[in-house]
Amino acid sequence: MSARKFLRFQCHEFDGHFHLVRDGLKPYYALTDVRKDHDWSNEGKPSGTFESGDETWHVCLDYDEQPILPWDDPSYKLETAYLYRLYFVCEDETYDGERADQSQRVKGGTITFRPRWPDMKRRAKADTDDDGQWTGPVKDVNGYMDLGVPYIDAQVQGSNIEFDRYPSLLADAAATFGIPRRYFDEFYQTSTIVDAAVYVRLQRSKSGPIYAADGPIARMHSLLESDRSGFRKHVEDNRDRPGDYVTSVVDDRRAGKIIRGHEIGKEVKHYYMKDPDNYDPDEFGWHPKLEVGYQTSVTDRTVYWERDDRELDCEDLRRELEELLVNLLDWGGFDETGGGGDSGSYQEDAYFDPDDRERRSLKLVDCPLPEIESEQEAAVMRLWGDMNPSDEALVGTLLTDGGEISPQDAADKTGYCYDTILRAVDRLEGFIEHTYGELAIESDYAAQSMLKRVRSAEEQFRRSIGSTVIQVADDAQNVETDALDRFVRNYDVGIDENRNDCRALLKPRYIASDKDDAKNLAREAHVALLERHGNSCGFQMRVELADGTIKRFRDLEQGWAGAAWDYEAARRKREQQLERQAGADGRDINPEEIDLEKAWKQFAELDERVNYSTLHMIVSRVTNDVDRALEVLEENGVIVTGQGRGFAISPR
Numbered sequence: 259m260s261a262r263k264f265l266r267f268q269c270h271e272f273d274g275h276f277h278l279v280r281d282g283l284k285p286y287y288a289l290t291d292v293r294k295d296h297d298w299s300n301e302g303k304p305s306g307t308f309e310s311g312d313e314t315w316h317v318c319l320d321y322d323e324q325p326i327l328p329w330d331d332p333s334y335k336l337e338t339a340y341l342y343r344l345y346f347v348c349e350d351e352t353y354d355g356e357r358a359d360q361s362q363r364v365k366g367g368t369i370t371f372r373p374r375w376p377d378m379k380r381r382a383k384a385d386t387d388d389d390g391q392w393t394g395p396v397k398d399v400n401g402y403m404d405l406g407v408p409y410i411d412a413q414v415q416g417s418n419i420e421f422d423r424y425p426s427l428l429a430d431a432a433a434t435f436g437i438p439r440r441y442f443d444e445f446y447q448t449s450t451i452v453d454a455a456v457y458v459r460l461q462r463s464k465s466g467p468i469y470a471a472d473g474p475i476a477r478m479h480s481l482l483e484s485d486r487s488g489f490r491k492h493v494e495d496n497r498d499r500p501g502d503y504v505t506s507v508v509d510d511r512r513a514g515k516i517i518r519g520h521e522i523g524k525e526v527k528h529y530y531m532k533d534p535d536n537y538d539p540d541e542f543g544w545h546p547k548l549e550v551g552y553q554t555s556v557t558d559r560t561v562y563w564e565r566d567d568r569e570l571d572c573e574d575l576r577r578e579l580e581e582l583l584v585n586l587l588d589w590g591g592f593d594e595t596g597g598g599g600d601s602g603s604y605q606e607d608a609y610f611d612p613d614d615r616e617r618r619s620l621k622l623v624d625c626p627l628p629e630i631e632s633e634q635e636a637a638v639m640r641l642w643g644d645m646n647p648s649d650e651a652l653v654g655t656l657l658t659d660g661g662e663i664s665p666q667d668a669a670d671k672t673g674y675c676y677d678t679i680l681r682a683v684d685r686l687e688g689f690i691e692h693t694y695g696e697l698a699i700e701s702d703y704a705a706q707s708m709l710k711r712v713r714s715a716e717e718q719f720r721r722s723i724g725s726t727v728i729q730v731a732d733d734a735q736n737v738e739t740d741a742l743d744r745f746v747r748n749y750d751v752g753i754d755e756n757r758n759d760c761r762a763l764l765k766p767r768y769i770a771s772d773k774d775d776a777k778n779l780a781r782e783a784h785v786a787l788l789e790r791h792g793n794s795c796g797f798q799m800r801v802e803l804a805d806g807t808i809k810r811f812r813d814l815e816q817g818w819a820g821a822a823w824d825y826e827a828a829r830r831k832r833e834q835q836l837e838r839q840a841g842a843d844g845r846d847i848n849p850e851e852i853d854l855e856k857a858w859k860q861f862a863e864l865d866e867r868v869n870y871s872t873l874h875m876i877v878s879r880v881t882n883d884v885d886r887a888l889e890v891l892e893e894n895g896v897i898v899t900g901q902g903r904g905f906a907i908s909p910r
Contacts, residue, residue: 265596273453367416455551509556523556542607761796
């Protein structure tokens, strides 16, 4: 968390429901009095002005009929249940001079007052004679919040206004028509937010790194969005100009993978306003916006206006929106403290000032996208050389199938039984996701990475082992970014972060030879977590022993974890165990189909050094006779093996 002066982001869209419960329907009756007392025919719609925040605001009242039946309660004296609207607009440089309800309301909005009471009824809409009357059958009203008492739902929709100003604007707009302010000084705890966004305006010549194919918007989509599960959306419309409209959606489950602790689904978009080329390069309309908005459709939890419990509220929402935006700017190479003009990267508009800064606490993190890519690449690398026939059949089905697929569908398509498919799903953790009875590749990136290897192996590797080894070896070198990455890859560690009993559960597929071996593995996990997170608090690990028992380490911060121990002896023991596990792998591919001698000649000329486990994965993927493959290689060169130290091959 960094507390310093950041660029002040501009609040853009907002949509919230403020529930007025304390005074029941009194605010609604007050609005009804305004409607009844006003001469609509001669004076038009009730209008007025008010002052707020050293600004002049114009306001206008209107109402609509709706199919809601009047409340069947003695306290309700009205024969109607109208819906009331207050339109408000700021008199600033963008104001078009029109009445508030006719204005574009660039800085302004609408307040919609809806009466609510228990067990509301409506008349089904049927208006054959266009008299505005609904004559259909009586039905329940769906989609509203029944609080068991009468209240008012004041929906406020606006733009280019600071979020925390809406309550005072609501009270000021109503007071213009004589409605007491006291009705609006308290909102019930069920008041919610359904839309909110913040933005910056970037200079057109500088915004390329944000929307580029390898920029943060595109990479968020390819690395985080599941192949089939959940909501999926990524749009790139570059037809009129580069970066004209580029957007990606991140759901609430994956928001925390980008910035730890985030819980709200969001949309990130880089876009231009309509017809930007009608503006000159020194005008704001020529330049694009980068915006982060709240997405209720991909957020399971409700965001409330204000809460003092553990529920999410407006303060949490704004923090998450601003933190993602400031980090996107940082990852794209922008100065998060702002700066416009000839030397800056931002463009001023009527509401966004790149030189306006404010001190606040926002969490800046290193870009996690390469780290996420490393995890997915490691999962693909592991699986590539460690799949049995049922695994291969399942992966092949998911790679080629175009729609949703259940475990039973996968069983039918592959010919394997249902239980075999479920066991395959468990083995393929980190690559295949199983949610809500459906199977999917974990991400676009993982799918494309696996496809690359499948096609390379089946079509090219049988003719030449060299190019594939070098390619995969290069990939492997790129994923080893820190000790935790290496630990995850070396021991095929699955990380389960969706747990209630711990921060995350580490599940290595490595089988420990005994309890001491498992304990040393826990020490390595502790050291790796220290490098990444500074501590291992809350992390747990489950290790399978060679005798079939399971050892659960519930506290990696125990005193023994940091105690002195013979790391080299533990490493040698671990290598021997890894070799035994690797040697037990079986393969069902005809070795006669591989011209290893020809492959060696091509490979040996390059005299490359590659990771031993990488070469072992590839060789074991295409032959069930690893010993024979190594014998052919030994006939043409000198092989030095050392698990964890590399695999060197050079000509005799």
